[in-house]
Amino acid sequence: MPGKTRDHISQNESLLFEMSSPGKKGYQLPDLDVPQVDAAEALGAANVRDEIEDFPEVSEVEVIRHFTRLSTWNYGIDLGLFPLGSCTMKYNPRVNEAVARTEGLLWAHPYQPAEVAQGAMEVMAHLEAALAEITGMDAVTLEPAAGAHGELTGVLLIRAALEARGYARKKIIIPDSAHGTNPATAAMVGYSVQNLRSNAQGMVDVAELAKLVDEDTAGLMVTNPNTIGVFEQDIVKITSLMHEKGALVYMDGANMNALVGLARPGDFGIDVMHLNLHKTFSTPHGGGGPGAGAVAVKAHLEPFLPAPRLKTVGGQWQWDYNRPQTIGKVRAFYGNFGVLVRALAYIMAHGGPGLRNATLDALLNANYIRKGLEPYFDLPYKSPSMHECVFSDDRQAKLGVKTMDMAKRLIDYGFHPYTVAFPLIVHGALMIEPTETESKPEMDAFIQAMIAIAKEVESDPQMVLKAPHHTRTSRVDEVGAARKPVLRWKPTTLASKAAD
Amino acid sequence: MRYLPKSDSERREMLAAIGIDSIEQLYSHLPEQAVLHRPLAIEPGKSEYEIVDYFKKMGERCATGYPSFLGAGSYTHFRPVMCDVVASRGEFLTSYTPYQAEMAQGTLTTIFEFQTMLCQLTGMDVANASMYDGSTGIPEAAMMAMRITGRHKVLVSRAVHPEYRQVLLTYAKYQGVPVVEFGYETATGQADLADLEAKLDNATACVIIQSPNFFGCIEKWKDIAAVTHSKGALLVYSFAEAASLGILEPPRDADIVVGELQSFAHPPSYGGPYSGIIATKEKFVRQIPGRLVGETKDADGRRAFCLTLSTREQHIRREKATSNICTNQALIALMGTVFMSIYGKEGLRELAQQNLSKAHYLAKGLKPRFSAPxxxxxxxxxxxxxxxxxxxxxxxxxxxGGLDLGRFYPELAGCMLLCATEVSRREHMDAVKQAFV
Incomplete structure (x- = not known):
């Protein structure tokens, strides 16, 4: 048999720029129904550009093939279990996509008169009420565009409230297990960050916290369940302690999927929190956004929420801009509305009792995986797991194989890797969150894959160290990418000229 | 429930494997005060039919099908069908931020193409993988300019979108950043150079303008750049209407370009989700916020892509990061990439040309408030x-109709901002003109 004469075509798709040819078209606009205006005359010749240099010219057929071929180099929840801890990669119901494309909602302009925007406003009000009930908080803003943006909003609210009391204070306490966005956010609001070491159970050390908190402490940013998937046992004590010192408590709601219908942050003393609608409420991650970072607050923070706020006057929804104590706007318009529609559709599909059942299944799945993998991987914290479990690569690292290597090998078994090397309090972490939307057979297959890898580490470590073997792309050189960054395509003729 | 793929017998098997009798035991360790002892007060779960029906009713209360002449940062453009077709593929829609490069080459390749096309459109060397939107891009650009120059004052034109300026103020408030506005010329509607020169000093990190500005006027950015650079400050050029990039001279003299890409494939959607962008010169790349995709090789020497220069970012640098941004707007950016591919070099030009022609037809016979192009x-x-x-x-x-400007500019009370795009029909534009008579 002769060998292959050329590469596999759809596995070697070119960049759009490389398939471009002058005059190829993928569009047709209708004929103008008004006179054509001379651009140089209307805009001034100096304001009119020459051609868009090197911009692609491709046909419609090439566009669909290009993006379809590229899509096959990706992995999504639709293909299988996606156990990224703290990311809550759950099934994204397709009806949510359908309703987000409802004609009147899709084309509603943010400045169209309220009398012809009542439906969009009611959707937002409906979602605000549902999220307030789920969190046990008093008011919700839907303006922030993502989780980190919600954090920014939340810490701004804390600062505004303390300022209104007369002193904004200086620092925010953040446990060492927190997401990197927490300290980055505190810094953006002008607070210094005080690191709080976790205790032997991986939880907030209340005695240590008591030592740190003083009259300069503005607040605590706490994730509950925390990033090792453990419910903060002393959360009521923690929030009381902060309140006694006049400080506020922010909750990072990244792990809210463990609590919906079971426990409400408002009931355990949280003042302000964000929800990642793209995690807990099933809106698609889309390869990194769009998300939405709704922020829920207790009544004492309501006056400071971003403007505008929804209100009803004579049975009609209106936007209220008269908010003298507001922190201002954190984003133009009202928020990622299309994402909000999807989140509400999700809440409606489950309903109150159903949301609790989903949470219980999320707990069940995480604990099933923990039980299945515990004999093979080191479990640094034995505290009960909620929606995720965190192992360390301690046993495998002794044989020279690290968490990242095993993550890459997991790809060969058809699964997306777990979260690697986070949280920072676990050395060589494997952070696994299956979510409630995984079936037993899917999880059994995942557990078997992980066990097989653990055995490979002992019998054939090279197999793991050189993984992945069965993907289109073998291990990608990330170090090389950062050393001499190539961040855009350039025609080879230009590049070779530059090299000369 | 249709989203929960387990039978009760499977649940029982799993409980047995864990070694417990009931699912309640999984949370029995929670403190009593934290546990909710009643069902959530939210209606029981609804069928797909009921959900579709609810949103259809909500949509019907939103002026479905009305022609609109509103712009002001959110534009009504035709969306090629391909944008939704591609963005609906589960491999894109349900994927995560591409940290695991070997399993995300599809997303990474499209972002690399996106970054390249944005560079080609803006005349910059580097573009990031997207920001939340144009409004949040402005303070991110200002903070970037502060890091580069080591200065702390920000000058912003009053002809920048009013809501973008409000967002800038919110971000700047607690970072000790004075934000000073400079005016616009009442005759032309363009930034007032004299006022800018008077306020510009050696403490100024950057000057922020928008072009076309909030009034639709093309700014004299070459003159503004010269003035800005004479004091060692950076020029931040922002745009809210990406369709203008197809015909306008790219702002090569700017140091940072920040903009809103909603016009490329995304409907107004009552204000979001949209997608922002920051682009800059090569020499400033290490100060750019947000995700960047770079070209590299795999272990077999083949071309591959991955996220890069992440030492700028929050998950590595924590409180010393360039920004707290994490999630961006990848799927919207993907739609924009498909949009740009479908229209291509000639199409973006023709699209811009049609917008120009329609708006000038609409303006003909009406009394323009400003004289700038x-x-x-x-x-x-x-x-x-x-x-x-x-x-x-x-x-x-x-x-x-259009936007009553009195809401944002008391001195322009009664004036109206009108927008026409390629979807504006002549008969509707005639009706608008008639309404002024």
Whole structure:
């Protein structure tokens, strides 16, 4: 048999720029129904550009093939279990996509008169009420565009409230297990960050916290369940302690999927929190956004929420801009509305009792995986797991194989890797969150894959160290990418000229 | 429940494997005060049919099908069908931020193409993988300029979108950053160079303008750049209407370009989700916020892509990061990439040309408030009829008129900002003109 004469075509798709040819078209606009205006005359010749240099010219057929071929180099929840801890990669119901494309909602302009925007406003009000009930908080803003943006909003609210009391204070306490966005956010609001070491159970050390908190402490940013998937046992004590010192408590709601219908942050003393609608409420991650970072607050923070706020006057929804104590706007318009529609559709599909059942299944799945993998991987914290479990690569690292290597090998078994090397309090972490939307057979297959890898580490470590073997792309050189960054395509003729 | 793929017998098997009798044991360790002892007060779960029906009803209360002449940062453009077709593929829709490069080459390759096309459109060397939107891009650009220059004052034109300026103020408030506004010329509607020169000093990190500006006027950015650079400050050039990039000279003299890409494939959607962008010169790349995709090789020497320069970012640098941004707007950016591919070099030009022609047809016969050249929106002076009267008359004809500028600019009360795009029909534009008579 002769060998292959050329590469596999759809596995070697070119960049759009490389398939471009002058005059190829993928569009047709209708004929103008008004006179054509001379651009140089209307805009001034100096304001009119020459051609868009090197911009692609491709046909419609090439566009669909290009993006379809590229899509096959990706992995999504639709293909299988996606156990990224703290990311809550759950099934994204397709009806949510359908309703987000409802004609009147899709084309509603943010400045169209309220009398012809009542439906969009009611959707937002409906979602605000549902999220307030789920969190046990008093008011919700839907303006922030993502989780980190919600954090920014939340810490701004804390600062505004303390300022209104007369002193904004200086620092925010953040446990060492927190997401990197927490300290980055505190810094953006002008607070210094005080690191709080976790205790032997991986939880907030209340005695240590008591030592740190003083009259300069503005607040605590706490994730509950925390990033090792453990419910903060002393959360009521923690929030009381902060309140006694006049400080506020922010909750990072990244792990809210463990609590919906079971426990409400408002009931355990949280003042302000964000929800990642793209995690807990099933809106698609889309390869990194769009998300939405709704922020829920207790009544004492309501006056400071971003403007505008929804209100009803004579049975009609209106936007209220008269908010003298507001922190201002954190984003133009009202928020990622299309994402909000999807989140509400999700809440409606489950309903109150159903949301609790989903949470219980999320707990069940995480604990099933923990039980299945515990004999093979080191479990640094034995505290009960909620929606995720965190192992360390301690046993495998002794044989020279690290968490990242095993993550890459997991790809060969058809699964997306777990979260690697986070949280920072676990050395060589494997952070696994299956979510409630995984079936037993899917999880059994995942557990078997992980066990097989653990055995490979002992019998054939090279197999793991050189993984992945069965993907289109073998291990990608990330170090090389950062050393001499190539961040855009350039025609080879230009590049070779530059090299000369 | 249809989203929970387990039978009760499977649940029992799993409980047995864990070694417990009931699912309640999984949370029995929670402190009593934290546990909710009643069902959530949310209606029981609904069928797909009921959900579709609910949103259909909500949509019907939103002026479905009305032609609209609103722009002001959110534009109504035709969306090629391909944008939704590609973005609906589960491999894109349900994927995560591409940290695991070997399993995300599809997303990474499209972002690399996106970054390249944005560079080609803006005349910059580097573009990031997207920001939340144009409004949040502005303070991110300002903070970037502060890091580069080591200075702390920000000058912003009053002709920048008012809501973008509000967002800038919110971000700047607690970072010790004075934000100073400079005015616009009342005759032309363009940034007032004299006022800018008076306020510009050696403490100024950057000057922020928008072009076309909020009034639709094309700014004299070459002059503004010269003035800005004379004091060692950076020019931040922002845009809200990406369709203008197809015909306008790219702002090569700017140091940072920040903009809103909603026009490329995303509908107004009552204000979001949209997608922002920051682009800059090569020499500033290490100060750019957000995700960047770079070209590299795999272990077999083949071309591959991955996220890069992440030492700028929060998950590595924590409180010393360039920004707290994590999630961006990848899927919207993907739609924009498909949009740009479908239209291509000639199409973006023709699209811009059609916008220009439609807006100038609409303006003909109306009283323009400003004299500067405009792209697809412009301000109509207050005449015998106020903006509110005109809009009310149009709404009766099931047409949504323009934006009453008095809301953001008291001195322009009664003036109206009107926008026409390639989807504006002549008959509706004639009706708008008629309403002013």
């Amino acid at each position: 405009f792209f697809n929106e412009f301000v109509v002076a207050a005449g015998d009829k106020s903006a509110a009267d005109v809009n009310a008359a149009l709404l009766e004809k099931k047409i949504i």
